[in-house]
Amino acid sequence: xxxxxxxxQKSAVTHQTGPLAIIAGPGSGKxxxxxxxxxxxxSSGVSPASILAITFTNKAADEMLRRTQALLGAAMSTVLxxxxxxxxxxxxxxxxxxxxxxxxxxxxxLLRRYIHRLEPYTSRFSIYDSADQLQLIGEVLKSLxxxxxxxxxxxxxxxxxxxxxxxxxxxxxxxxxATFRDRELARVYFRYQELLEERDAADFxxxxxxxxxLFREHPDVLESMxxxxxxxxxxxxxxxxxxxxxxxKLLADEHRNLCVTGDPDQSIYSWRGASxxxxxxxxxxxxxxxxxxxxxxxxxxxxxxxxxxxxxxxxFGERKLFTENDAGPEVRVQQVRDERKEAAWIADCIESWxxxxxxxxxxxxxxxxxxxxxTFEEEFVRRRILYSVIGGMxxxxxxxxxxxxxxxxxxxxxxxxxxxxxxxxxxARGIGKVSIERFVDAARDxxxxxxxHLRSDGALDALRGKARKGxxxxxxxxxxLTQTSANSLTEQVELAIQASGYLPHxxxxxxxxxxxxxxNLEELVSAASxxxxxxxxxxxxxxxxxxxxxxxxxxxxxxxxIALITDAEMKSSEEEQVSLMTLHSAKGLEYNKVIIIGVxxxxxxxxxxxxxxxxxxxxxxxxVGVTRAREELIMTHTSWRRRFHEREPRxxxxxxxxxxxxxxxxxRAEGGGFSKGGxxxxxxxxxxxxxxxxxxxxxxxxxxxxxILGKGVILSAxxxxxxxxxxxxxxxxxxxxxxxxxxxxxxxSPPDEEWDSS
DNA sequence: CCTACTTGTTTTTTT
DNA sequence: AACAAGTAGG
Numbered sequence: 001x002x003x004x005x006x007x008x009q010k011s012a013v014t015h016q017t018g019p020l021a022i023i024a025g026p027g028s029g030k031x032x033x034x035x036x037x038x039x040x041x042x043s044s045g046v047s048p049a050s051i052l053a054i055t056f057t058n059k060a061a062d063e064m065l066r067r068t069q070a071l072l073g074a075a076m077s078t079v080l081x082x083x084x085x086x087x088x089x090x091x092x093x094x095x096x097x098x099x100x101x102x103x104x105x106x107x108x109x110l111l112r113r114y115i116h117r118l119e120p121y122t123s124r125f126s127i128y129d130s131a132d133q134l135q136l137i138g139e140v141l142k143s144l145x146x147x148x149x150x151x152x153x154x155x156x157x158x159x160x161x162x163x164x165x166x167x168x169x170x171x172x173x174x175x176x177x178a179t180f181r182d183r184e185l186a187r188v189y190f191r192y193q194e195l196l197e198e199r200d201a202a203d204f205x206x207x208x209x210x211x212x213x214l215f216r217e218h219p220d221v222l223e224s225m226x227x228x229x230x231x232x233x234x235x236x237x238x239x240x241x242x243x244x245x246x247x248x249k250l251l252a253d254e255h256r257n258l259c260v261t262g263d264p265d266q267s268i269y270s271w272r273g274a275s276x277x278x279x280x281x282x283x284x285x286x287x288x289x290x291x292x293x294x295x296x297x298x299x300x301x302x303x304x305x306x307x308x309x310x311x312x313x314x315x316f317g318e319r320k321l322f323t324e325n326d327a328g329p330e331v332r333v334q335q336v337r338d339e340r341k342e343a344a345w346i347a348d349c350i351e352s353w354x355x356x357x358x359x360x361x362x363x364x365x366x367x368x369x370x371x372x373x374x375t376f377e378e379e380f381v382r383r384r385i386l387y388s389v390i391g392g393m394x395x396x397x398x399x400x401x402x403x404x405x406x407x408x409x410x411x412x413x414x415x416x417x418x419x420x421x422x423x424x425x426x427x428a429r430g431i432g433k434v435s436i437e438r439f440v441d442a443a444r445d446x447x448x449x450x451x452x453h454l455r456s457d458g459a460l461d462a463l464r465g466k467a468r469k470g471x472x473x474x475x476x477x478x479x480x481l482t483q484t485s486a487n488s489l490t491e492q493v494e495l496a497i498q499a500s501g502y503l504p505h506x507x508x509x510x511x512x513x514x515x516x517x518x519x520n521l522e523e524l525v526s527a528a529s530x531x532x533x534x535x536x537x538x539x540x541x542x543x544x545x546x547x548x549x550x551x552x553x554x555x556x557x558x559x560x561x562i563a564l565i566t567d568a569e570m571k572s573s574e575e576e577q578v579s580l581m582t583l584h585s586a587k588g589l590e591y592n593k594v595i596i597i598g599v600x601x602x603x604x605x606x607x608x609x610x611x612x613x614x615x616x617x618x619x620x621x622x623x624v625g626v627t628r629a630r631e632e633l634i635m636t637h638t639s640w641r642r643r644f645h646e647r648e649p650r651x652x653x654x655x656x657x658x659x660x661x662x663x664x665x666x667x668r669a670e671g672g673g674f675s676k677g678g679x680x681x682x683x684x685x686x687x688x689x690x691x692x693x694x695x696x697x698x699x700x701x702x703x704x705x706x707x708i709l710g711k712g713v714i715l716s717a718x719x720x721x722x723x724x725x726x727x728x729x730x731x732x733x734x735x736x737x738x739x740x741x742x743x744x745x746x747x748x749s750p751p752d753e754e755w756d757s758s
Numbered sequence: 759c760c761t762a763c764t765t766g767t768t769t770t771t772t773t
Numbered sequence: 774a775a776c777a778a779g780t781a782g783g
Binding site: 057205272371391428430466563582603 | 759760761767768769770771772773
């Protein structure tokens with residue numbers, strides 16, 4: 001089981017019992033070690049079912065299961081191949097297979113079974129996704145009469161979520177709040193939580209918190225989990241937050257067989273409450289632990305690692321990556337004019353790679369924000385380059401899909417008011433804002449949820465005319481769906497589409513896109529039938545017979561998967577397509593060719609980076625991106641980028657400046673010189689030759705001409721040489737920060753004409 | 759009281 | 774460009 005492993009890897013694999021931390025740099029064979037370790041445990045006689053491995057994404061869970069199975073061969077039951085939508089991890093609940101899940105899906109499954117022990121939840125509880133959460137926050141803001149501009153729902157939600165991740169309750173949040181604003185936010189938090197409970201709903205954060213509560217308040221449940229899972233492994237440990245750590249600790253407290261794997265240098269989720277400090281906590285709570293460090297990189301070329309080390313070096317210089325891999329092509333940094341040129345240039349690259357027989361599935365385009373994918377999608381469609389966007393707007397976030405799912409949710413639970421409100425007047429049935437408000441008020445007076453009120457006798461009293469008819473209609477549709485809940489899941493989905501009259505509504509309200517949306521609904525139906533197939537397959541007994549993980553019904557399983565799945569695993573990975581994704585979603589993946597686009601100031605590092613970890617987390621994020629590459633790495637940045645409506649001038653990322661002096665090839669878009677080691681020799685950097693002396697005519701009060709922005713006056717200057725920055729007010733209007741060495745600016749004599757007032 | 763149109767805001771990252 | 778909230782007609 002330990003063949004082909006280096007000594008450090010070998011000792012991690014053969015470590016039998018007791019706490020173990022594996023600090024694994026990028027490309028050091030971490031997944032290999034984890035899978036070998038699981039396989040090793042099994043072959044030494046440990047029952048697979050007593051192994052719990054927690055991964056960061058469903059995709060990683062599936063990958064790990066696949067690889068473990070390859071190692072164990074017949075020792076484990078075979079997994080239905082290509083189970084697509086559900087993924088193998090849905091099937092991991094029999095005796096022969098270790099349990100491989102994300103924290104969230106592990107919690108969701110356990111809660112489905114045990115949540116009735118926690119007041120006031122029931123086993124039919126709903127899982128609220130971020131859209132649902134936002135909706136709920138909106139309701140809270142309204143009921144507390146807080147103005148949406150001073151309390152932006154998104155920011156409010158993230159504050160609430162932050163508190164929850166810190167395991168700070170609403171009361172405590174209020175006590176700890178120093179400012180009026182924070183106290184108001186704590187009130188929002190309080191009400192938000194109250195509403196969730198009223199509606200029998202848990203948001204993503206609650207899944208974790210409720211499981212902690214369950215373990216603490218019901219020792220018998222914890223006890224049964226402890227004896228069931230004798231070995232606990234947690235991957236990407238640097239990105240676990242407090243409740244997640246607690247869950248792992250509670251499970252492993254007694255038998256001490258906790259193995260955590262991660263890399264503090266790749267911690268990129270502090271904004272979600274994650275902290276590499278959990279390594280410290282682990283060391284304290286498990287003082288008898290062993291630590292194994294994996295630092296030989298098997299993935300990347302020395303050139304790529306040079307860039308990675310330089311990026312990491314400024315912060316954690318102590319740990320260097322090394323490799324015995326052969327040299328590869330040089331890392332390139334390409335400047336282009338704007339995002340369209342960027343997309344075209346990269347499409348060229350991809351086409352020439354493909355001509356060299358590079359598989360498209362070995363190419364990834366990474367970016368800081370999802371919005372950047374759009375231009376590339378357009379270009380790739382035009383050039384017929386097959387691609388798949390990972391993350392971003394997922395299938396289940398589409399309006400039409402969410403609408404139909406809302407029908408199912410509202411029919412299933414009389415408490416899921418977010419779902420009910422979503423479809424109250426969709427399709428339009430003459431129930432306007434005022435009528436809805438009346439209905440909501442009446443329900444509140446009757447101390448019922450909207451769903452309960454709708455089904456009660458006096459529901460229609462407050463309404464007349466069209467609105468009354470509409471509500472009646474809605475009630476009948478839902479009643480129809482509820483009555484037939486004995487039907488198969490697929491039939492329920494089909495019925496929801498039918499009974500709601502959704503298709504005609506689509507055709508009318510979406511003249512542009514109704515056909516595509518209709519196809520999406522067809523896909524939803526087939527996803528439902530796929531879920532069902534798996535439930536009725538030979539594996540059903542494995543899922544249903546396991547009392548700890550019993551699935552109450554197909555619809556619950558369906559909704560759970562939909563809420564927790566990322567669309568990554570829906571895509572057939574067999575096809576040859578270029579992958580597009582954010583730097584965050586790229587974590588844990590690797591590709592032969594990696595292109596990181598938009599390596600620009602205010603994008604990476606992002607202008608709104610979190611206050612807690614700040615710019616260093618942005619650096620680690622780029623580090624993660626860079627270390628995804630096996631043989632070739634390209635980074636691009638533009639001079640202009642369109643944002644919302646305007647074109648904005650862009651500067652190269654300050655991280656690129658730090659990379660000067662490495663073997664990177666910096667290249668300019670239009671006929672520019674090709675230079676090694678930096679920007680200085682670039683003929684387009686007008687100030688290149690004299691940017692190191694201060695007599696360059698670039699000082700406050702002086703006038704400059706910018707190639708694109710026109711004339712402007714320098715307001716202030718900071719720094720020297722390559723890092724000299726100026727702030728300029730342009731005649732065309734607007735002030736801009738520029739880095740002298742890179743911006744196309746020339747000193748000019750002050751204009752004698754008057755300023756144009758326009 | 760409902761619908762269609764106009765106006766303002768929006769994007770950081772994800773389970 | 775896409776979506777929610779706000780405003781005027783029916």
